[in-house]
Amino acid sequence: MIxxxxxxxxxxxxxxxxxxxAGPFLWFLIFFLVPFVVVAKISLSTAAVSIPxxxxxxxxxxxxxxxxxxxxxxxxxxxxxxxxxxxxxxxxRNAAVTALVTLLIGYPVAYGIATTRANLRGPLLMLVxxxxxxxxxxxxxxxxxxxxxxxxxxxxxMSTGLINHPLDILNNQFAVYVGMxxxxxxxxxxxxxxxxxxxxxxxxxxxxxxxxxxxxxxVSITLPLSIPGIVAGSLLVxxxxxxxxxxxxxxxxxxxxxxxxxxxxxxFGNRDWPVASTVAVALIxxxxxxxxLLQHFQSKDEPS
Amino acid sequence: xxxxxxxxxxxxxxxxxxxxxDAAAEPQIKIENIVKTFDGFNAVDNVSIDIYRGEFFSxxxxxxxxxxxxxxxxxxxxxxxxxxxxxxxxxLVPLPPYERPVNMMFQxxxxxxxxxxxxxxxxGLRRDGTPKDEIAERVSKxxxxxxxxxxxxxxxxxxxxxxxxxxxxxxxxxxxxxVLLLDEPxxxxxxxxxxxxxxxxxxxxxxxxxxxxxxxxxxEEAMTMSTRIAVMDKGKIVQVGAPAEIYExxxxxxxxxxxxxxxxxxxxxxxxxxxxxxxxxxxWGGKIQVGRGIGYSLGHNTTLGVRPEKVRIAKIHDPMxxxxxxxxxxxxxxxxxxxxVYHVILESGKVLKVTTPNLGSTPDRKFVRDESxxxxxxxxxxxxxxx
Numbered sequence: 001m002i003x004x005x006x007x008x009x010x011x012x013x014x015x016x017x018x019x020x021x022a023g024p025f026l027w028f029l030i031f032f033l034v035p036f037v038v039v040a041k042i043s044l045s046t047a048a049v050s051i052p053x054x055x056x057x058x059x060x061x062x063x064x065x066x067x068x069x070x071x072x073x074x075x076x077x078x079x080x081x082x083x084x085x086x087x088x089x090x091x092x093r094n095a096a097v098t099a100l101v102t103l104l105i106g107y108p109v110a111y112g113i114a115t116t117r118a119n120l121r122g123p124l125l126m127l128v129x130x131x132x133x134x135x136x137x138x139x140x141x142x143x144x145x146x147x148x149x150x151x152x153x154x155x156x157x158m159s160t161g162l163i164n165h166p167l168d169i170l171n172n173q174f175a176v177y178v179g180m181x182x183x184x185x186x187x188x189x190x191x192x193x194x195x196x197x198x199x200x201x202x203x204x205x206x207x208x209x210x211x212x213x214x215x216x217x218x219v220s221i222t223l224p225l226s227i228p229g230i231v232a233g234s235l236l237v238x239x240x241x242x243x244x245x246x247x248x249x250x251x252x253x254x255x256x257x258x259x260x261x262x263x264x265x266x267x268f269g270n271r272d273w274p275v276a277s278t279v280a281v282a283l284i285x286x287x288x289x290x291x292x293l294l295q296h297f298q299s300k301d302e303p304s
Numbered sequence: 305x306x307x308x309x310x311x312x313x314x315x316x317x318x319x320x321x322x323x324x325x326d327a328a329a330e331p332q333i334k335i336e337n338i339v340k341t342f343d344g345f346n347a348v349d350n351v352s353i354d355i356y357r358g359e360f361f362s363x364x365x366x367x368x369x370x371x372x373x374x375x376x377x378x379x380x381x382x383x384x385x386x387x388x389x390x391x392x393x394x395x396l397v398p399l400p401p402y403e404r405p406v407n408m409m410f411q412x413x414x415x416x417x418x419x420x421x422x423x424x425x426x427x428g429l430r431r432d433g434t435p436k437d438e439i440a441e442r443v444s445k446x447x448x449x450x451x452x453x454x455x456x457x458x459x460x461x462x463x464x465x466x467x468x469x470x471x472x473x474x475x476x477x478x479x480x481x482x483v484l485l486l487d488e489p490x491x492x493x494x495x496x497x498x499x500x501x502x503x504x505x506x507x508x509x510x511x512x513x514x515x516x517x518x519x520x521x522x523x524e525e526a527m528t529m530s531t532r533i534a535v536m537d538k539g540k541i542v543q544v545g546a547p548a549e550i551y552e553x554x555x556x557x558x559x560x561x562x563x564x565x566x567x568x569x570x571x572x573x574x575x576x577x578x579x580x581x582x583x584x585x586x587x588w589g590g591k592i593q594v595g596r597g598i599g600y601s602l603g604h605n606t607t608l609g610v611r612p613e614k615v616r617i618a619k620i621h622d623p624m625x626x627x628x629x630x631x632x633x634x635x636x637x638x639x640x641x642x643x644x645v646y647h648v649i650l651e652s653g654k655v656l657k658v659t660t661p662n663l664g665s666t667p668d669r670k671f672v673r674d675e676s677x678x679x680x681x682x683x684x685x686x687x688x689x690x691x
Contacts, residue, residue, distance in 0.1 A: 200414065202412050205381055205410070206408075206415075208380075208401040208402050209380075210407065210427050210428030211432055211479070213402055220427070224418050225417070
């Protein structure tokens with residue numbers, strides 16, 4: 001355990017650390033917390049035909065009285081309108097399915113890379129990271145080319161005579177899953193890899209020595225010890241996947257309803273900033289709640 | 305100067321058990337002509353050893369000598385390129401580790417960090433499908449054996465190094481393997497704890513009656529605990545024998561210098577009778593008498609080794625009735641607490657190492673730098689060492 005590193009000239013132990021943390025802390029304060037407060041503020045307003053397009057929360061009367069009007073109606077509206085509920089649920093479902101499928105595909109990939117010869121690991125990891133070098137948008141467009149009725153897959157299957165009519169695999173839920181699993185797979189593979197790679201190989205030898213066949217050793221040793229990697233990877237995939245906008249829009253067709261598309265419609269279609277803000281705040285609450293619960297259980301689990 | 309070997313601290317606790325001297329005894333483990341190469345490098349080079357039931361057998365050597373490779377082949381983590389391994393008549397080579405009747409205690413202990421002490425120990429029994437109440441009984445018994453009863457529900461991270469070492473031992477013993485393999489079992493402990501644990505391990509081994517095969521680089525550890533030691537160098541067995549045998553009669557220069565400390569003298573054999581022999585050594589400045597016959601012909605260049613603690617040292621005027629005597633001058637004195645090490649320069653310029661017990665009450669037994677002294681040893685104190 002690293003106790004305390006004291007640098008020459010540091011006034012007292014702990015002082016330097018405070019300054020190091022101050023940088024990122026300020027960054028988050030200014031660029032995350034402040035905009036969030038602004039969004040939360042707008043969510044408590046109502047739409048108006050003005051610039052900006054909402055009624056200010058604070059207004060001054062002629063007799064120097066300050067009126068603060070907080071409208072919680074938007075939140076109520078969100079719960080009563082089934083469109084929003086459906087959008088939230090389908091977003092959560094998309095994210096959950098994406099996390100699950102990336103885990104099922106990513107675990108063997110990460111395990112394979114972590115257990116291969118050391119000099120092959122670098123190049124293999126490079127292959128996992130390589131897609132990031134191309135624009136995300138272009139990669140999603142490429143999937144349209146692959147999935148469309150006269151795209152790569154359908155042309156290939158037709159030419160082999162396996163099918164007579166092109167498969168309907170674009171502009172539906174399936175295409176959304178394909179795109180999201182593809183896009184988020186590296187976020188699952190990397191934390192899993194770093195977890196599996198650190199694992200002490202002698203533990204598996206010990207299990208084998210004590211009579212565990214390879215599958216048993218995997219279930220009893222490797223799997224439980226890679227839970228931190230599974231949790232980290234799942235969160236890294238799940239959280240951005242809930243708010244994903246581009247993939248459902250491009251691959252999911254016109255009537256795909258997700259939080260991302262609802263947000264876009266409220267902001268740019270309806271120009272209803274307060275409702276759009278409410279949607280955003282509700283999403284954050286929805287995500288932060290379970291995360292904090294998870295953190296709580298994890299910290300309890302750690303050895304004293 | 306390397307770590308000095310201190311004979312007074314040594315008890316050969318395994319004295320008396322010598323199945324290898326019994327021609328009728330059948331070895332439990334037969335290692336025959338084992339070869340293992342890594343990228344063209346012979347890690348284990350044509351090694352053959354017989355190990356008998358109930359032995360505490362040590363594989364001793366420096367790093368890279370092949371001792372761990374040999375142990376891992378017994379455990380099943382490595383497959384020999386050629387040769388045979390058998391245990392109680394069972395051919396081990398085709399068996400995977402989980403089907404071998406051996407268990408191993410790992411150098412890193414390899415305790416499962418997500419399981420309690422109890423579950424770590426029970427792991428092997430569960431794999432065998434042992435009934436639940438029998439598992440509980442055997443786990444608690446072995447926990448008592450290693451004196452860790454009250455730690456059953458702790459996780460390995462909540463234990464000290466010494467406690468973890470005991471858990472590792474308990475886990476490898478609980479399945480009652482017919483052979484226990486130990487890979488540097490004490491190397492992670494500090495010196496005091498290591499010494500205490502040496503005796504404890506031997507006691508446990510005698511209680512459970514299981515054959516132990518231990519890999520170690522620590523000659524003192526090997527000497528203290530083993531019934532027999534195989535000294536390894538560059539993938540080959542250099543000498544196999546009981547600790548006293550290896551120490552008193554090292555067969556070659558490597559063993560003589562690796563185990564303890566030694567003074568070596570070369571010279572042609574000038575006398576060779578049934579009960580005594582002698583070599584002429586320029587370094588010594590005369591003949592060195594040996595108390596028995598040597599299997600070489602006259603004139604053969606012979607190397608003799610004498611342990612520093614067998615060399616007597618005295619003031620110049622002291623009469624010493626020893627056959628091998630010379631005069632020298634003290635070059636260095638090292639104070640080790642329980643003993644003193646002198647470096648004595650002989651007339652030839654050869655430096656002779658001499659160890660004496662620290663008998664503080666006799667001042668005439670202490671020597672200072674540049675003092676002239678007599679050194680000498682009895683003819684039966686030296687051993688013939690092959691180059």
